[in-house]
Amino acid sequence: MAVFLPKGTRDFLPLQMRQRRQVIETVRAVFVRHGFEALETPAFERIETLTGKYGEEGDRLIYKILKRGKGGEQGEADLALRYDLTVPFARVLSMNQDLRLPFKRFQMQPVWRADRPQKGRFREFWQCDVDVAGSTSPAAEAECLAVATESLQELGFTGFTVLLNDRRILASFARLLGVEAREGALLVALDKLDKVGKDGVSAELTGRGFPPELPERLWALLDVPAENDAALDALEARLDQGGRDGVAALRQVLSLSAALGVDLSRVQVAPTLARGLDYYTGPVYEIVVADGGVGTVAGGGRYDGLIGLLSGREVPAVGIALGLERLLTVMEERGMFADLTPEAEVFVTVFSPALLEASLKVGAGLRARGIPVEIYLGDRKLKAQFKEADARKSRWVVVVGPDEATAGTLTLKDLRRGGQRVCAIDEAAEAILTG
RNA sequence: GUGGGUGUAGCUCAGCUGGCAGAGCACUGGAUUGUGGUUCCAGGGGUCGUGGGUUCAAGCCCCAUCUCCCACCCCA
Numbered sequence: 001m002a003v004f005l006p007k008g009t010r011d012f013l014p015l016q017m018r019q020r021r022q023v024i025e026t027v028r029a030v031f032v033r034h035g036f037e038a039l040e041t042p043a044f045e046r047i048e049t050l051t052g053k054y055g056e057e058g059d060r061l062i063y064k065i066l067k068r069g070k071g072g073e074q075g076e077a078d079l080a081l082r083y084d085l086t087v088p089f090a091r092v093l094s095m096n097q098d099l100r101l102p103f104k105r106f107q108m109q110p111v112w113r114a115d116r117p118q119k120g121r122f123r124e125f126w127q128c129d130v131d132v133a134g135s136t137s138p139a140a141e142a143e144c145l146a147v148a149t150e151s152l153q154e155l156g157f158t159g160f161t162v163l164l165n166d167r168r169i170l171a172s173f174a175r176l177l178g179v180e181a182r183e184g185a186l187l188v189a190l191d192k193l194d195k196v197g198k199d200g201v202s203a204e205l206t207g208r209g210f211p212p213e214l215p216e217r218l219w220a221l222l223d224v225p226a227e228n229d230a231a232l233d234a235l236e237a238r239l240d241q242g243g244r245d246g247v248a249a250l251r252q253v254l255s256l257s258a259a260l261g262v263d264l265s266r267v268q269v270a271p272t273l274a275r276g277l278d279y280y281t282g283p284v285y286e287i288v289v290a291d292g293g294v295g296t297v298a299g300g301g302r303y304d305g306l307i308g309l310l311s312g313r314e315v316p317a318v319g320i321a322l323g324l325e326r327l328l329t330v331m332e333e334r335g336m337f338a339d340l341t342p343e344a345e346v347f348v349t350v351f352s353p354a355l356l357e358a359s360l361k362v363g364a365g366l367r368a369r370g371i372p373v374e375i376y377l378g379d380r381k382l383k384a385q386f387k388e389a390d391a392r393k394s395r396w397v398v399v400v401g402p403d404e405a406t407a408g409t410l411t412l413k414d415l416r417r418g419g420q421r422v423c424a425i426d427e428a429a430e431a432i433l434t435g
Numbered sequence: 436g437u438g439g440g441u442g443u444a445g446c447u448c449a450g451c452u453g454g455c456a457g458a459g460c461a462c463u464g465g466a467u468u469g470u471g472g473u474u475c476c477a478g479g480g481g482u483c484g485u486g487g488g489u490u491c492a493a494g495c496c497c498c499a500u501c502u503c504c505c506a507c508c509c510c511a
Contacts, residue, residue: 057509323511390471401469
């Protein structure tokens with residue numbers, strides 16, 4: 001029988017698990033250092049909690065769960081797998097109005113999207129998400145950028161860029177161009193700029209029925225200096241009040257980020273950055289890496305209306321999510337993982353069936369001294385067991401043969417350096433622990 | 436949802452204008468009677484994704500189908 005993994009999913013074998021845990025633990029340490037607290041939510045939500053929050057495209061990609069019993073046979077769904085961690089977080093805020101605000105939480109869990117898989121894109125993937133609820137201060141955005149860039153740096157990333165924009169700037173473009181009602185379509189076309197170029201975007205805009213002169217006017221609005229402050233000055237001069245609010249917010253985000261230690265040479269104001277999710281209301285940002293072929297490794301922004309939409313109680317919020325498998329894809333391709341050895345560096349052999357208990361006792365003794373130990377559970381001869389230990393990249397091999405069993409000692413061999421000694425268990429433990 | 440590739444040993448792949456299914460790595464046994472990584476010798480492994488068709492003969496040609504990958508859309 002041929003068996004297949006569901007499309008867009010993967011098994012994580014021990015080697016992958018070591019890499020994933022290394023990344024998760026590094027990121028978690030940064031999150032905790034910034035005062036974020038752990039939170040987890042169920043894999044699925046009531047479907048009405050999720051729909052209508054992400055936009056038309058997003059809604060289409062939500063995995064729905066059929067009703068149990070009669071309704072399910074008609075194709076009715078009342079539950080759905082979570083699409084991101086932001087909306088469940090907003091639901092938690094809505095249901096727990098006694099949480100002290102501002103509330104900072106991190107969440108690292110899988111999310112599901114009924115997408116077509118490709119490089120760096122899966123149907124089940126993990127997000128490492130931090131959010132701040134109850135703060136309108138741009139310092140909250142700055143915290144998000146600081147936490148994300150520090151995470152990348154501690155993982156060993158050197159080349160990455162933070163792209164920064166504000167939804168109000170984009171809305172202002174639409175108003176100034178007189179196409180306020182079609183802001184969404186404008187943004188979708190604009191977002192493709194770095195892929196299809198100006199001509200491509202122009203063609204798409206006119207193709208979508210925008211006035212023929214609109215592209216030129218749009219390029220004029222977007223023609224800003226590369227340097228961040230100069231770009232914001234230029235935008236401020238030509239946008240309406242709404243757009244200027246966005247510009248002012250970005251100025252503060254930049255200066256507060258710098259105060260938190262973010263390297264502003266990595267941050268680029270990008271007036272064309274759109275981001276597809278409907279719930280964003282203010283600053284939005286994305287972190288991209290040049291190589292690795294996955295593009296975006298993190299994204300987020302401010303969503304001041306989402307919690308109010310769920311509970312009627314307006315709570316401003318802002319967050320950022322790192323995509324775990326995108327980080328892993330790039331790290332793998334860049335060779336950023338050291339040779340990860342197995343958890344148990346000590347391999348205890350079993351000399352013969354008669355000496356199994358002697359080996360178990362030695363293994364238990366080493367474990368009692370805090371040493372992770374793998375005891376051989378197969379039935380092959382000693383030579384094969386040494387090969388096994390070598391193949392598993394164990395550092396140490398312990399042999400308890402007739403001589404050792406009689407003398408109450410063990411043989412400890414260092415596979416890395418090659419030497420071995422016969423000694424008591426305390427001396428062996430000492431040697432292992434001191435490397 | 437749209438388009439383009441792909442599938443042969445556990446893994447990476449080769450296989451010519453159709454003519455006996457291959458290599459490297461991995462694995463197993465031995466040279467070594469209590470010791471790995473190097474070397475040498477020997478060996479086990481395949482419904483050629485699946486189902487049809489053409490042919491004396493199909494891994495190769497034709498049709499269908501599935502898988503995975505890549506790109507679009509959108510996103511982490």
